[in-house]
Amino acid sequence: MVDVVPSRLNIANALTVLRIVLVPFLAWSLLAEGGHTVQWRLVAAAIFVVAAITDRIDGDIARRSGLVTDLGKLLDPIADKLLVGTALVLLSVLADLPWWVTAIVLVREIGITIMRFFLLRYLVLPASRGGKVKTVLQSVALGLYLLPLDHLPGFVHVIAAVVMGAAVLVTVLTGLDYVRTALRIRAAGRRAQLLVP
DSSP states (O other): OOOOOOOSSSHHHHHHHHHHHHHHHHHHHHHGGGGOOHHHHHHHHHHHHHHHHHHHHHHHHHHHHTOOOHHHHHHHHHHHHHHHHHHHHHHHHTTSSOHHHHHHHHHHHHHHHHHHHHHTTTOOOOOOHHHHHHHHHHHHHHHHHHSOGGGSOHHHHHHHHHHHHHHHHHHHHHHHHHHHHHHHHHHHHHHHHHHOO
């Protein structure tokens, strides 16, 4: 029986591309009218939530329908990083989020993305379970920070800060785990090359 390779042009990958397309709209709405009006912050938060939901849906569709492709495995984390990175940088520009939080998350995300590209000669490194937890925590934290917190009860800001703290911690821990996995894969690949006559 011949295995059917799923087409790169499928609904799961289309949703991933949609997430990338939504990023400039998120940026525009977040910066509109100085970045602190209730209306535009709600629009930005809504766009972010829609984009984050597509992340969950595209993965479910891909696994359930047998549409998992190497392109999807590569594009999905890139789409996540574009969405999260844009939100982090702009929230820091607007002084709503400390720059050190943005720096820690972006260094980890960019570093892991570069590492994934170097590992392509061996395999496509998909998101780990911990990486998925990290993505959920980041999404919830950023969704809260995108809200007009100045116009909401103080406890909402406290919740946002706690969730963001958890997201940063998991981001660092999963980053270290990815590096360990990458080193193991690279070592195994080199051993395999030495065994080839």
